[in-house]
Amino acid sequence: MQNSIPEPEKVSPYQLDQNMKIDHALGDDLLWHSPLDEPFQVSGFAWLDTEHKYRRLPASPDVPIRPEVNALANCTSGGQIRFRTNSRTVSVRVRLTAGASMYHMPPTGECGMDAYIGGPGEWRHAGTTRFQPGQVEYESSLFNVEGHDGKVRSFLLNMPLYQGVEELWIGLAPDAELLAPEPYDCSKKVIVYGTSITQGGCASRPGMSYTNILSRRLHLEFINLGFSGNGKGEQELAELAAQIAEPACLVIDYEANCGGTEAYQQTLPRYIETYRKFHPEVPIILVSRIPHGGESFMPEILEGRLERKKFQVNLIRQLTEAGDHHLTFVDGSELLGDDSGEATVDGVHPTDLGFQRMADGLEPVLRQVIGDMTASAR
Missing domain, CATH: 3.40.50.1110 (SGNH hydrolase)
Known part of the structure; x- marks a missing residue:
């Protein structure tokens, strides 16, 4: 009599490795800020001050551009958000123009965000957003420290490379101090x-x-x-x-x-x-x-x-x-x-x-x- 070998249980890798767990909704214990407001500084969008859009070309260019270029200008590649805070946690709430769909590029690069801390000359990666591939909206923690050391840290958040961002909010602890970032070495x-x-x-x-x-x-x-x-x-x-x-x-x-x-x-x-x-x-x-x-x-x-x-x-x-x-x-x-x-x-x-x-x-x-x-x- 042959022994039957049971089929392996079909489980998601997220169930096997808790380090791959996707964030659940972050709840209402954060205070959500628009990075378009001071003292946040958004860079990488040359027409942001006049159009207030996360877009790499003018919304209505004064020269003709091809539809393909016009569409790709909505991708937020190069967009950065800088600030300083003593918040014990930093999270983002993002609404994209579309979800991830590329076969050779991770969703974290196409649609995600990442965070750096440390300041000029000392930037170190601190976290990357977690979300299900294909999601158009997600909330994710980028930085979290146990307890509250009260330390003011410099933050740099990089925006998605291959999707547009229709809405973006940054979640901080309600009692956190929020300060302007260190200025660039020059304005050029x-x-x-x-x-x-x-x-x-x-x-x-x-x-x-x-x-x-x-x-x-x-x-x-x-x-x-x-x-x-x-x-x-x-x-x-x-x-x-x-x-x-x-x-x-x-x-x-x-x-x-x-x-x-x-x-x-x-x-x-x-x-x-x-x-x-x-x-x-x-x-x-x-x-x-x-x-x-x-x-x-x-x-x-x-x-x-x-x-x-x-x-x-x-x-x-x-x-x-x-x-x-x-x-x-x-x-x-x-x-x-x-x-x-x-x-x-x-x-x-x-x-x-x-x-x-x-x-x-x-x-x-x-x-x-x-x-x-x-x-x-x-």
């Missing part, structure tokens, strides 16, 4: 125009997008103008970027969406020329694309990238010889290291490791290029 902003990689695909949580990493390291406001699949280098996007006041520099990194070498040869000079009409001396950093995972077995991909890299180098040289001495070229093929494929999800989009490496490579360039400008603005 780093503007980054690019593709899905710039937007943050596919970081596991918002704080690991390379623009957010660099913002923490440099203690400057970054404006993320990465539009997934739609960084085409349109002249209109250069005009909108030029509307952003007090630029420290403009980073251009849209080659991966350029549509081929011929199209890139047409759009890139025009994009730079358009921005230069408004900001003739603002530093521009041109970044060539990171390697594609298929280059080892599809030589045409490698050939195209090398062809465009040659064009970029020559363009920067020509513009410099013509009198523009505020241009810098960064070879993106070196940013991910010798094992670039190990730093991406799908051969294209970086993991957290890939974004860390990109930040490591870009940080010294940014410090050198904008150092004098930011120092004079302090």
Whole structure:
């Protein structure tokens, strides 16, 4: 007689590991604040002061933009909220435009938020939101300490990378003190125009997008103008970027969406020329694309990238010889290291490791290029 083996009980991993438990509703023992009110400071949205929306482009741009770009502008990539408090707990209540749906990016990066504590030069990850994939609304604790030590801490909250935020509230203990954050090192902003990689695909949580990493390291406001699949280098996007006041520099990194070498040869000079009409001396950093995972077995991909890299180098040289001495070229093929494929999800989009490496490579360039400008603005 054979012994029958019982089928294993079907349980959720959340039932097996309490560390993966999803937060329940946080109740009414918190005082909920809008980050749009003082003393909170929201950064990353250049038109926030006039439109009061978590949006990366104007709600009604004065130049025509494609519907795809208009929709992606609602994604809150690069949005940050800073404040100081002695609250023993910090939570968020979020209503998104849609739930998580991407196959190669964690919901925590697409739709979640994370928190850092410590202050300029000392930021340390403190927590990430917990919610069910697909949820459009969630409440989650980002920070909690047992008891009440009364210590005032600096907080930095990063907003979702790939969804829009229709409503956001920050929950603190009712008796907590709430203070303004430390100011940025200067009021100038780093503007980054690019593709899905710039937007943050596919970081596991918002704080690991390379623009957010660099913002923490440099203690400057970054404006993320990465539009997934739609960084085409349109002249209109250069005009909108030029509307952003007090630029420290403009980073251009849209080659991966350029549509081929011929199209890139047409759009890139025009994009730079358009921005230069408004900001003739603002530093521009041109970044060539990171390697594609298929280059080892599809030589045409490698050939195209090398062809465009040659064009970029020559363009920067020509513009410099013509009198523009505020241009810098960064070879993106070196940013991910010798094992670039190990730093991406799908051969294209970086993991957290890939974004860390990109930040490591870009940080010294940014410090050198904008150092004098930011120092004079302090």
